[in-house]
Amino acid sequence: MSDIVISGLGLVTPFGRGVEPYWQGLLGGRSALRAARRFTAPLYRGEPVGEVPWEPVPGDAPRKSAYARAAFGEALRAAGLAELPDGAVVLVVGQAQAQARPQARDRFRAQDPDGRPVAEEGEFLGPEPADVLGSGAGSASPRVLHLSHACASAVFAVGYARELLRAGAAPLAVVVGSSVLNRYEYASMDVVRAVGRTAARPFDAGRAGISLGEGGGALVLEDAERARARGASADIAVAGAACRVSGFKSAASDAGQVARCMRDALADAAVDRLDHVHAHATGTGQGDAAELTALEAVAAERGAPALPVSSHKGAIGHLLHISGAPAIAAAALTLRTGIAPPTAGLLAPEPTERLVLPTAPLELAGARTAAVNSFGFGGNNASLVLLRR
Template sequence: MPVKDPVNDIVISGLGLVTPFGAGVAPFWRGLLEGRSALRPAGRFEAPSYRGEPVGEVPGPGPAAGTPRKSAYARAAIGEAVEAAGLPGVPRDALVILVGQAPYPGPETVADAASDPAAHREFLGPDPAGALGPAFAPGRVLHLSHACASAVFAVGFAREALRAGVAPLAVVAGSSVLNRYEYASMDVVRAVGREAARPFDTGRAGISLGEGGGAVVLEPAGHARARGHATDLVVAGAACRVAGAKAAASDAELIAGCMRDALADAGADRLDHVHAHATGTVQGDAAELAAVESIAAETGSDALPVTSHKGAIGHLLHISGAPALAAAALTLRTGTVPPTAGLTAAEGTDRVVLPTAPLRLPSARTAAVNSFGFGGNNATLVLRGV
């Protein structure tokens, strides 16, 4: 069991989001608690493979002309996160990990990109200068890509880097914009549902894609206290696994093994809540539910609350771990588990509760966040309230 060292615990100091509910963590949380869905036919997005399915578009007119939406969403999320962390901006000695499908290569490559440079730009990762500002030291920026588990992998990576003293503070950030490339990649494998996603519902038939941005500020607890910032959430455990020979998102034993490893890393013998990856696919949701059932049995839970945000805002792909972390964090902070939007006929379970309305859980201390992706990328974080 890991040795507890409160001074060197890695804590979440700030969170920031842009989602189809709007800019900010508060609108996202309010939408989840109300059980609302922001999924509807696109008003702005167009693609050859798009046939009118519900999607999660960020509302509003968007950034000024010439500003890539990916960079704008990432910058807005970073701004909220660093403000929540009590910082005037991203410190120059911070480690920044940008997550995305592909790194931003610079304006020359974008300008030369085939027949539609604007569409190509939406596929790329956020431009570091656009997301962080031109004054930030570029040598402190890393890019990490682990498919739809990228954000959770990045938080796990940042946790280890901070423990090793690589930097005094880390920022994990990224964004996702509905674009023709990623939409086609999901459509060609028949993952996209023709109706809004309904995670864990017996009538679920596929995912809905969304867009937005997310950011997480992490630092050692001692560092946060030294600068006068109160913290209440520890990243207590992490397990990031690559099992390329199997479809990890549809393999119950791989999922359970990842959760088991994260709980062991956290030294936790109980689990109060799981914010699931659950995208609304038939196979993926069933495998994850079976895995969580086995973990509930191992930890002695008879009614483990499990929820997903993807029926509310859709699947934000590589940055989907950011709203998942925010939802789990606010569950621990408020003692309330939000419902899963779109869930009306829940799968039958033995030891798991799938809320269709807000569920009070005032004694919750630990929450797991699951995130899985193509290529066998699977990750779990365990958060602990302090």
């Protein structure tokens, strides 16, 4: 069986539209986290957040749909596609589907005790598929599925897409989603004391919590031979995946479950090396400590004396359900360029034995494999292994 590859990537982040501004921001060690210009919430205290710096055209789709549509369009163009082929599957990831059960949606909005909507139209609620696809659907009628696995949703969707493609159930799959800063999701993170009052500093000894961000992401997945026949990129394969709903603690603070998920993904990939990890690392005390413990264990088992580990969340914040998209993009570009980006905000790295936590771009000569970790509430654990052919 031919590899399932990532033939197209698209992003909207607090660095702006496109994969390239995001990648250059990561390589430069820059942070786009600032006090909000647009976002307001009753509990918001002025801490740094990652806001997208551009606004959709007035009268266009809501911002959440617009961010997803922009990422979707970039991913299609990167894959050399003018539109989706017949039979394609679109996996929309997010908290809730906007067009589903409109009566329940209206009741949800009416629950604010002050008579205000809990979120602006299209912010907490998921993007409408029609708004996301735009002209990219062409004359095709793609099957649209909705997945929600907390902050691991995007990586779960990539694993699911890989299985669909390997089974011959679709010629091509697109994973797409977006997040927009809103009072409901902000409150849900604040109530569990996850939000930091300063910018997120993943893996830093002085880390104090997450910074929320917003944006959109999209990935085109297909059989390598199909991509090559069209002249599209086919060098980054999704070699292994492990998606688990398990654990008696929050997934991000259960070192045993994190390590198990990584082991399963590496076993699925059948690779004999691990050159880089793009970590979940949100900047919380418990979560980062658990992931470091798991990474140390996996590195020791594989005899890796100096395993480079990066995170993007100190640069753009935590994009919640779609956070796996910038993580996968960073891992893919690390393999393509041979450079691991630093982790923005990392000033005093936690002591490690077998891990390297770069504070400046790190050259990785000959790097071929990278793992991507993504964990969420409810015991949602997901790891991918990417392989550069």
